Amino acid sequence: MRGGGSVLTPDQKQLVKTWIAALLWIALIAIESTDWLSSEHTSRFLYPLLHFLMGLDLARFEVVHHYIRKCGHFVGYFTLSFFLFRAWRATLRLPWAPRWTLRWATIAFFMSVLVASLDEWHQTFIPSRTGAFSDVVLDSFAALTAQLLIFLFLTLKPRRMSAAFD
Numbered sequence: 001m002r003g004g005g006s007v008l009t010p011d012q013k014q015l016v017k018t019w020i021a022a023l024l025w026i027a028l029i030a031i032e033s034t035d036w037l038s039s040e041h042t043s044r045f046l047y048p049l050l051h052f053l054m055g056l057d058l059a060r061f062e063v064v065h066h067y068i069r070k071c072g073h074f075v076g077y078f079t080l081s082f083f084l085f086r087a088w089r090a091t092l093r094l095p096w097a098p099r100w101t102l103r104w105a106t107i108a109f110f111m112s113v114l115v116a117s118l119d120e121w122h123q124t125f126i127p128s129r130t131g132a133f134s135d136v137v138l139d140s141f142a143a144l145t146a147q148l149l150i151f152l153f154l155t156l157k158p159r160r161m162s163a164a165f166d
Contacts, residue, residue: 011090014090015087015090015091018083018086018087018089018090018091019087019090019091021083021086021087022080022083022084022086022087025076025079025080025083026080026115028076029076029080029115029119030119030122032072032076033119033122033123033126033129034126035126035127035128035129038126038128038129039065039069039128040128041128042065042069043061043062043065046061046065046068047061047065050064070138073135073138073139073142074138074139074141074142074145075142076139076142077112077115077116077138077139077140077142077143077146078142078143078145078146079146080112080115080143081108081109081112081142081143081144081146081147082108082146082150084107084108084111084112085104085105085108085146085147085150087108088103088104088107088108089101089104092104092107099154099155100150100151100154100155105147105150105151108143108146108147109140109143109144109147112139112140112142112143112146113136113139113140113143116135116136116139116140116143117136119139120132120133120135120136
């Protein structure tokens with residue numbers, strides 16, 4: 001060691017990387033929860049774009065905008081659940097279960113639900129936002145879907161196919 005600093009082992013580096021990914025994704029969710037990305041603000045740039053590209057009138061745009069935002073919820077919490085699974089798998093290494101355990105999936109799922117709940121609660125304090133229980137349900141469904149797909153992918157595919165999780 002030079003300069004008195006410590007060097008991380010490859011396993012420690014991987015652990016740090018998995019948690020950085022999860023924490024950065026949570027930070028992104030927190031930013032999306034602000035006034036900056038409220039429905040009112042996203043419609044300001046999406047409506048002109050979709051009107052130009054697809055000729056959407058305002059009434060149709062409002063429906064499309066709603067579904068775009070709900071898809072964003074799904075993708076965001078699906079991804080968070082995936083990142084949290086990877087982080088917990090790196091943190092709680094179990095020699096008897098190197099690829100998948102219910103423990104990792106459960107922790108990742110419930111942490112995603114907690115983030116979703118806190119996100120919607122936070123939005124109740126922002127005048128341009130509304131916290132909605134239905135969004136927590138959607139986010140939870142996305143997190144559960146991620147965990148089910150991770151389970152299927154890691155238990156049904158050969159080890160070389162699951163390298164994306166390492």
